[in-house]
Amino acid sequence: MNASDGFPPEWRERWHVAHGRIDQAGYGDLVADAYRRAGPALAAEVGPAFAIRLAATISNVAIRSGRLAASLVPQAARTASRHFDEAALNSWAAAVEDVARRAPEAVLALLENTGRLAQALALPDFIAFVRMGLHLGDKDAGRRRAFFALESGEAIRLVEGRGADGGLAGLRHGLGLYLNALWGLAPPIAEAPPDAPDQMRRRPGFGGGGVRLPAAFAGFEDGEAKLLYRAAVAHIGAHHRFTREKFPATGLKPLQIALVSLIEDARVERLAARTMPGLAALWRRFHVARPEGPPIAIALMARLSRALADPDYADPHGWVEKGRALFAEAVRENIGDQQLSRRVGGLLGNDIGQMRLQFDARAYVVQPAYRDDNMGIWDFGPDDSQAPVEIEAMLEGARIEQQAGDDGRREEGEDGDTASGRLAEAQDEDGLLVARYPEYDHVTGRYRPEWCRVREMPGGIGAPRVASALGEARSDIVERLSTLIKASRISRQQRVRGQTEGEFLDMDASIAAMIARRAGEVPDTRVYGRYERRSRDMSVLVLIDASRSTTERVRGSQGSVLEMERLSTALLARAMTDVGDPFAIAAFCSNGREDVRYVRVKDFDRPFDRFAMARLAGLAGDYSTRLGAVIRHAGRDLRRQRSYRRLLLVVTDGEPSDIDVDDRRYLVEDARMAVHELGREGIDTFCVALDCDADSYAQRIFGPRGATVIDTIDRLDRLLPAVYLRLRS
Missing domain, CATH: 3.40.50.410 (von Willebrand factor, type A domain)
Incomplete structure (x- = not known):
């Protein structure tokens, strides 16, 4: 193509001036040739005004990010033109210049990924993507470059989630409104990273202040899929409301963790259904386990899940019925006591062991499909090797840097799965402990990551x-x-036995009283117990x-x-x-x-x-x-x-x-x-x-x-x- 082909006669002089300026700027033949080849094609495909305007973008990129990045601008513009109109392309070019000015190290990565970004994101989403990358901060250029290179989990989730057709992408906004309406929560909802373990991609989860959902649920379509997503976020909201503290996983086997989680799932759903009975019907429709098949551990656990959710479900297996009876008794005593899940799950785990049933933790996937992977309710301590799957924090919101204090001691950071994100160590230029936290923007309904810096200042001494x-x-x-x-009595409830009246029977005292009565002795009438807070x-x-x-x-x-x-x-x-x-x-x-x-x-x-x-x-x-x-x-x-x-x-x-x-x-x-x-x-x-x-x-x-x-x-x-x-x- 001739250097002027594609330009109307009245624009050709302007084109000669534009590419002549690039030729004489000293950027090298690589940049000049790329612009000479792409300019006429852009003029024909998009319009001569944009082709000439692109010279300013090339100059800005060359000055701030180097010749190699500048040489990619013309071809990236042609790639973007397949998805954007002329007005959108002008905004695209302005965004590239903004990245060159504020994050020059990231321009090359952004241009190399133009095709993927333009295909997956509409222009407003592309602009939002660029702004999010720029907000990562000047002090972490490597993390910012990784974002624009689509090497960070956050960037991948933004692109993959918005680019998908159907599934979660089409329901995300409505699910956020639904979760807010039910529980008054508005966490960000993201798709599981594509490189995450299989269990994580197949089941919902929460942690890091956000909610993680599968891109789609296999085997569920249209209206049924929408109900399944609703059941999932409603269940996660129930955990946020009723699972008040994480269970310590220290010393527990994977089977015990799975069973305690199963009982806790049933407990929070029972509590939620007391105030919103419609949720019970929503959850129940997805319990499809049947009382047949081989009595293997994973199958029995799915049957127990249904037994605890569906009062009309009958199961002949003794272990399932025992679990139902233990749960019913614990709920009657105190459904608000989170530790009942630990007690009942522990008892059922012992029975599985005595039955010699094998449990493959790596093959286990929580049933039914709407329930989360339960990693959000467990504290695996500083050594997370016990975790059944490897979990990444969904949002990285706060960074705390480790520094030596005046006394030579080290300040210790602590990882936490909250909306404040994972904590890492950082250092202020003044040598003071500094933390970066997200901030919630009520207009967009999203968190601004690492938006605020908290500095710990030395206090003054008063007179x-x-x-x-x-x-x-x-x-x-x-x-x-x-x-x-x-x-005041702000503590866990304790069982006080040996009372003349109370809330439950003290079984040991009752047995002793019955023995005394049959032996012809006067029985002790203190056979009841009650719950008290004594400290x-x-x-x-x-x-x-x-x-x-x-x-x-x-x-x-x-x-x-x-x-x-x-x-x-x-x-x-x-x-x-x-x-x-x-x-x-x-x-x-x-x-x-x-x-x-x-x-x-x-x-x-x-x-x-x-x-x-x-x-x-x-x-x-x-x-x-x-x-x-x-x-x-x-x-x-x-x-x-x-x-x-x-x-x-x-x-x-x-x-x-x-x-x-x-x-x-x-x-x-x-x-x-x-x-x-x-x-x-x-x-x-x-x-x-x-x-x-x-x-x-x-x-x-x-x-x-x-x-x-x-x-x-x-x-x-x-x-x-x-x-x-x-x-x-």
């Missing part, structure tokens, strides 16, 4: 007289609080708002809101110290998403001594209130506590805000999602709003029972009973 005053003030309130905390087992982290607004005066008082926060926290800390409950104190403020500040006043393993009191007295109010990021950061500390109940108590004076956010709802919705994330992990969150009109946002974030407003310290001892009552319910 000795201020610290001394905090340690001595209002001893009357401290005594009342201590009495209240001692009287406290709770950890509390008090999170104090130290933003600039807290320096304002309390209405009708000479003191500031921050002074009120410090005093109320000191009173509560002194009371918890008296009774020996573990607690921690931290404060926060923010100056944009890259500078969220977190000050440790007292850690769980440190005493509340004069040094902690001095740090509390030294808190000063400044900057803004980016609440969601610090809730996620505080939740990281609470996850490490092994207490029965864990409470994050947020003390603040105003709604979330920051200098880089104009939408008032944005930070409120993100904080609300952060509270939900902790709730799914069994961490309770409560807000004490001081001297403010916070009801409008506090109840939206923390729920109608999760927030209260007080205007005087004297109300503190009346507030706590509401908190403890909520924890007991």
